[in-house]
Amino acid sequence: MFAPGWEKDLFAVLPSTNPSDFTDVARRHHRNAPHTRVIAATLEGLLHFEFGAGDAGAESRARELLGWAAVQPSTEPIQRFTGTYLVHRTWPVEIVPGVTAELRLQDDVVRLAAAELHQRAGDLDAAIWTVEQALPTAHAALSLIDLYSCAERHQEVIDLTNGITNSDDATALLLALRGRAFAHQGFYDAARESFSQALRVRSRSTAVRHRALVERVQVDFAQNRKAAARKGLEKILAEDPTYPGLTDALSSLQ
Numbered sequence: 001m002f003a004p005g006w007e008k009d010l011f012a013v014l015p016s017t018n019p020s021d022f023t024d025v026a027r028r029h030h031r032n033a034p035h036t037r038v039i040a041a042t043l044e045g046l047l048h049f050e051f052g053a054g055d056a057g058a059e060s061r062a063r064e065l066l067g068w069a070a071v072q073p074s075t076e077p078i079q080r081f082t083g084t085y086l087v088h089r090t091w092p093v094e095i096v097p098g099v100t101a102e103l104r105l106q107d108d109v110v111r112l113a114a115a116e117l118h119q120r121a122g123d124l125d126a127a128i129w130t131v132e133q134a135l136p137t138a139h140a141a142l143s144l145i146d147l148y149s150c151a152e153r154h155q156e157v158i159d160l161t162n163g164i165t166n167s168d169d170a171t172a173l174l175l176a177l178r179g180r181a182f183a184h185q186g187f188y189d190a191a192r193e194s195f196s197q198a199l200r201v202r203s204r205s206t207a208v209r210h211r212a213l214v215e216r217v218q219v220d221f222a223q224n225r226k227a228a229a230r231k232g233l234e235k236i237l238a239e240d241p242t243y244p245g246l247t248d249a250l251s252s253l254q
Contacts, residue, residue, distance in 0.1 A: 006033040010040065011085060017051065019044045019061075035077045042069045042110055046091050049113050063117035070111045070130060082106075093139075096146040098207025099170050101139050108134040112143055124151050142170050145177055154181035166197050172204045176212035183219045191219050210236050210243060217249065226253055 003011070006029035013021040026040035045065030052058025082105050090102040093112050103109035111134040118127035128147045134140040141160065148156045161178040164171050179194030198204075198212040213232045220229035230253050236243050237250070 004033065005029065006036045007081060010036065010043075010081065014043070014085060017047065019047055022047070033077070035075050038069055038072045038075075038078055039081055041065045042105075045069060046109070046113065049117065050091055059117060059120065063114065063121060066110055066114035066117065067126070067130070070114045070133070095139050095143050095170075096173060098205050098211065099142065099173060103139065107137065108140060112139060115143060115147070119147065119150070138170065142174065145174060149177045149180060152184070154184045157181035158185075166201050166204075169205045169208050172198045172201065173208045173211060176208070176215050179212070180215045180218075183215065183222070188219055188223060192216070195219075206239060210240065214243075214245075221252075229253060 006025070009025045009028065013025055016022070022040040022044035026037045029036040042065070045062045048058040048062035049066065052062060086105055088104070090104050091109050091113065092100050093103050093109060093116060094100045095112065095116075101107075103112060111130050115127040115130040115134075118124075118130060124147060128144070128151065131140055131144045131147060134143075145157055145160050148154075148160070157177055158181045161174050161181075164174050164178065166172050166175055175194050175198035179191040179198065182188070182191035182194060195212055195216040199209060199216075202209075213236055217229045217232040220226070220232065230250075233246060233250055233253070236246055240246075
């Protein structure tokens with residue numbers, strides 16, 4: 001009853017799936033309550049992010065809004081509003097292929113979602129910088145290691161994955177990325193050991209196991225072990241004939 005106007009208006013549009021509702025609230029209150037713009041941009045950006053996958057326009061708008069929101073200071077009114085009305089709200093973020101997490105605002109969903117959008121757009125530098133500013137959580141670490149791997153920063157991948165054991169999908173994927181890093185540095189035996197650890201538990205997700213198999217096949221190719229490469233590719237073929245690049249890889253073995 002006694003909440004300020006900006007808070008009442010933002011609260012009223014929380015269930016909305018119309019992006020313009022958040023824009024309207026921001027325009028209405030940005031002069032007397034500038035923090036309204038940050039909250040509205042965050043919510044609109046996350047709305048585009050969650051429901052606009054595959055839509056270039058929606059992803060571009062989400063990237064713009066979340067990239068901006070991620071670098072804004074978290075003021076007391078923002079903390080109070082999100083802590084009161086959004087403390088349990090979550091958004092799905094694919095940290096890496098095969099590992100999706102339901103994240104809250106306090107889990108740094110804004111930065112991790114923005115980083116994913118930067119990566120989709122091909123801006124690895126922006127994605128890496130964004131995750132490096134995130135809270136040091138397990139999800140942020142996984143995202144950062146995957147980005148380092150994509151950027152060919154192999155020694156950093158190795159350094160960050162020392163001591164990792166296969167305890168879940170995320171750590172199995174980290175072992176696969178560790179093996180990839182060793183392989184790119186020419187340490188094939190160390191790479192195979194990491195792949196063996198990644199594939200040791202068969203209950204890991206299909207996406208994670210296939211990524212580990214694909215990376216191991218690259219080592220087989222590098223060492224001219226065609227029979228082993230074919231065996232790895234055929235394992236993937238039996239489970240997912242549409243796996244990207246699988247047909248070309250099998251053809252190269254002919």
